[in-house]
Amino acid sequence: MASDGDETDEANVLQSKRNATTYQILVEIAKRQPAVSQQEIADEIGITAQAVSDYLQELVSRGYVDKQGRGRYEATKQGIDWLISQTDTLREFVEHVSEDVLDNVGVETAIATTGIEEGETISLTMRDGILHAIAGETNSATAVAVTDATAGQDVGVTNFEGVIDYDLGTVTVVSVPPVHDGGSAAVDAGLVADLADDHDLTAVDTPEGLAALRAADLTPDIQFGTASAVQEAATKGLDVLLLVASTKLSTHTDTFREHNISYEVIDAVSEV
CATH class of the missing domain: 3.40.1010 (Cobalt-precorrin-4 Transmethylase; domain 1)
Known part of the structure; x- marks a missing residue:
């Protein structure tokens, strides 16, 4: 297997398919050590046993894994440190997706025509080409506010139900x-x-x-x-x-x- 140590050392699992596979194999080694079945790892992560063998040789050469004997491998401190650093990167990415991306999926912005509290059910209308929100269920198009707002302020809304009744221009x-x-x-x-x-x-x-x-x-x-x-x-x-x-x-x-x-x-x- 060709060596690309710089990539493994510098890139994270989100930037390199090779690093992602290395990460998965190292996790399996840490979970199963010292008795490590290459076939079990291959079945677990969906690659061939020969590919696992090649990655294990690479991990040993990098000092991430010690080979104790036939079928016996242990993750080294260096390997665990790398695993931790990659896990931290993944955790930060997951938090970003959860907090900054998914929380905003399906959220639209409207102009509040009354005072609105976060979590309150509101009704939606289209006025002058702009979505407007009013507290309460006053028509068939409703949503839920995700922010507080006073009249005239912008308000985030989600969980839409019904159809906003207006004609195309x-x-x-x-x-x-x-x-x-x-x-x-x-x-x-x-x-x-x-x-x-x-x-x-x-x-x-x-x-x-x-x-x-x-x-x-x-x-x-x-x-x-x-x-x-x-x-x-x-x-x-x-x-x-x-x-x-x-x-x-x-x-x-x-x-x-x-x-x-x-x-x-x-x-x-x-x-x-």
Whole structure:
């Protein structure tokens, strides 16, 4: 078996499959010593008896194990120290997964509309594209708070039951001619302003779209990352007015179709 002592000494069992197997074999030796059956170890950890034999030779050469005779092995102090260090690494990793990962699985964040105590059952609603929580079971969508919160604060919620009742938003796309075909100057600013009044958010992509919105004396709510941002907003129930140059229209409409977002394309070119 090729030697890679640096890896065994420096890497931990989470970084090296070889170290993981070494760890398992050393645990079995410590558990069974001094009479160690290579076949029993092989059966226990799922490798061949020959592989166990090769690892045992490696462990002896590293000073982790002493060979006392045929079929008799004992873990040395150096071997036990290595085993302890690897076990400590595993324990830290397990604690991290348990406390920092698994505890957060299935936890969402909402805005509290009332005072809420940790462990309390709360009801959920979607308002302005944001999840809101209210103390008590006031509707069919409920969860359990995992943090305390006062009204207006963020609160962690989990153990969801029921369905939050809200409609998906829609997107109205104003196709703005590219600059060489008139650009924003060709767009009816009054129509854009009227459309904006009927939507929750305005979004632009391309300079032509931004100029057309500004011509209507409006400031965009979304200016960057528009395709994904508009899709996300509509998914959360918001109606969005999007102004985009016709040359990039398909970039957005393809995204909307992919995520089943309802949309329409408006020709807002002025007839004047």
